[in-house]
Amino acid sequence: MPAPNAPEIIMTGPMMAYVTDQLKARFVVHELWNAPDKAALLAEVAGRVRGVAAGGGHNRVDGALFDALPKLEMVASFGVGYDHIDAAEAGRRGVTVSNTPDVLTDEVADLALGLLIATVRQLPQVDRYLREGKWLKAAYPLTTSLRGRTVGIVGLGRIGKAVAKRVEAFGLPVVYHGRTRQDDVPYRFYPSLVEMASDVDTLISVAPGGASTHHIINAEVLKALGPNGILVNVGRGTVVDEQALIKALQDKTILSAGLDVFEDEPRVPAELIAIEHAVLLPHVGSASVYTRQQMGQLVVDNLASWFEGKGPLSPVPETPWKKA
Ligand code: NAP
Ligand code: 8YV
Numbered sequence: 001m002p003a004p005n006a007p008e009i010i011m012t013g014p015m016m017a018y019v020t021d022q023l024k025a026r027f028v029v030h031e032l033w034n035a036p037d038k039a040a041l042l043a044e045v046a047g048r049v050r051g052v053a054a055g056g057g058h059n060r061v062d063g064a065l066f067d068a069l070p071k072l073e074m075v076a077s078f079g080v081g082y083d084h085i086d087a088a089e090a091g092r093r094g095v096t097v098s099n100t101p102d103v104l105t106d107e108v109a110d111l112a113l114g115l116l117i118a119t120v121r122q123l124p125q126v127d128r129y130l131r132e133g134k135w136l137k138a139a140y141p142l143t144t145s146l147r148g149r150t151v152g153i154v155g156l157g158r159i160g161k162a163v164a165k166r167v168e169a170f171g172l173p174v175v176y177h178g179r180t181r182q183d184d185v186p187y188r189f190y191p192s193l194v195e196m197a198s199d200v201d202t203l204i205s206v207a208p209g210g211a212s213t214h215h216i217i218n219a220e221v222l223k224a225l226g227p228n229g230i231l232v233n234v235g236r237g238t239v240v241d242e243q244a245l246i247k248a249l250q251d252k253t254i255l256s257a258g259l260d261v262f263e264d265e266p267r268v269p270a271e272l273i274a275i276e277h278a279v280l281l282p283h284v285g286s287a288s289v290y291t292r293q294q295m296g297q298l299v300v301d302n303l304a305s306w307f308e309g310k311g312p313l314s315p316v317p318e319t320p321w322k323k324a
Contacts, residue, residue, distance in 0.1 A: 002027055007307045009051035010042075011070070012059040015078060019296035023053055023088040026304060033059070042068040045157060051303050054078065054085060062086035066093050070153045072191060074312065076302040078295055079286075080104060080158075081236060083209030086098075087318035096319045098312040101158060103294035108285040109162035112204055112234045113170070119230055119258035120146050138198065144228070144255065152200035154193065154217065155207030155235055163204055175200060192219070197224035202232070209236030219244040222254050229254035234285050237262040246271045248277055260285050 008028040011020070012146045023029050030049065035041035042065075049069050055078025066072060075084055075097045087097045094142050118124060120259050121145045129140050135306060151167045153160045156176040164174045164187060175188040177196045182189070190196035193216055197203060203225060207213045217231065217240040225231065231254060233240055242263045248254045250271070258279040265283055272278065286292060302312050 007050050008048045009053055009054045009303065010049050012047070012061065013055055014209045015053065015055050016292060016296060019299060022300045026068045026086060027051065028260050033242050047071060050074065051076070051306065052305065053299055055299065060084050063089050066090065066095060074303060074306040076299045078299050081208050083236060083317055085318050091318045096312050096315045096321055098314050099316050100295040100298045101314055103298055104291050105158045105162050107288055107291040108234055109166055111285045112163045112206065113166045114206040115234065115258040115260060115279060115281065116147065116204065116230070119232060119256050120144055124279055125276065146172065149202045150175065150200040151204055152177060152190070153207040154203060156185065156187070157206065157234065160206040162186070163206060180190045181186045194221055194224050197221045201226065201228045202230045205233045205235045205239050207235045207239050209238045213239045215241040217241065219248065222248040225254050227252060227255060231257040237265060238299060242269065249275045287304070
């Protein structure tokens with residue numbers, strides 16, 4: 001039970017019990033997704049709700065919700081990517097937004113390398129081959145290799161750098177594309193994504209979603225990547241033009257793709273599912289018990305810190321916090 005006069009918050013979607021139990025112990029929690037009439041719930045609590053815990057299904061948090069909650073001070077989002085939150089609008093209205101950076105970096109980087117190897121060495125297909133009893137008749141055909149590849153990272157941020165470190169440990173050269181050259185990294189910078197794609201055979205995208213990255217991996221980039229090309233995407237689905245990718249896989253413009261993220265999750269186009277040589281994961285980059293608990297704890301801790309008057313622990317750049 002929360003203390004008398006505990007702050008009131010809204011949860012936009014379900015989160016694991018580890019998080020929900022802690023939120024309910026500290027705050028009066030309103031479950032928006034469970035309300036039979038969401039507008040009625042919002043109208044009823046509008047004068048009292050000061051916090052939002054956002055997560056579970058990437059429900060949008062934007063001007064409409066800010067309009068409905070005039071007393072809102074703080075949105076704590078579950079996940080490092082926050083393209084489902086209009087953080088710029090929050091900033092204009094004096095609402096602080098936090099995300100969950102760093103605590104998931106290694107988990108997602110591990111998954112990216114696992115997905116790369118699974119794609120290049122066809123691990124899901126090889127597993128199916130054995131289970132179907134085909135090994136009894138013949139050895140699995142030889143696969144392509146990581147050896148001799150050069151990896152271009154799209155979005156050399158926290159996770160991108162952790163991916164780069166792992167790729168280096170596998171003995172492969174790394175280059176990167178982003179909006180800005182980083183002087184403190186030993187990797188070649190490409191201001192042009194098409195130019196980088198034509199110089200490498202393996203692209204790993206760890207770029208965030210949003211308008212500035214929408215479809216930056218398009219037909220031209222895939223053509224430049226070429227017939228030995230592998231695309232791994234663990235960033236956001238919207239970064240890749242999915243229809244262009246389907247075509248590039250169907251007509252062998254590139255060799256294969258390993259995807260953890262899609263344009264319209266959880267819906268994955270049937271044409272993509274039909275492509276036997278691609279490896280498709282249901283957005284599981286951070287999805288271990290250990291890491292999801294770390295992320296959830298940071299959601300709780302951000303809200304707790306805010307309502308203790310100490311400010312957010314991990315605000316997003318659009319809503320920097322200065323103590324009044
Ligand atoms: P980060 O540290 O902010 O890194 C993002 C990188 O993307 C930066 O290096 C940035 O460099 C680059 N970037 C931003 N806009 C760009 C643009 N228009 N063109 C090219 N590069 C651009 O974030 P992070 O912690 O590494 O997380 C990255 C993303 O991974 C998240 O936003 C999320 O979408 C995704 N993610 C996915 C999973 C999963 O489960 N699959 C889990 C966690 C995170 P510049 O500013 O120099 O451009
Ligand atoms: C989560 C992610 O699966 O942190 C992110 O940006 O994409 C993943 O860690 C997601 O945010 C939870 O809904």
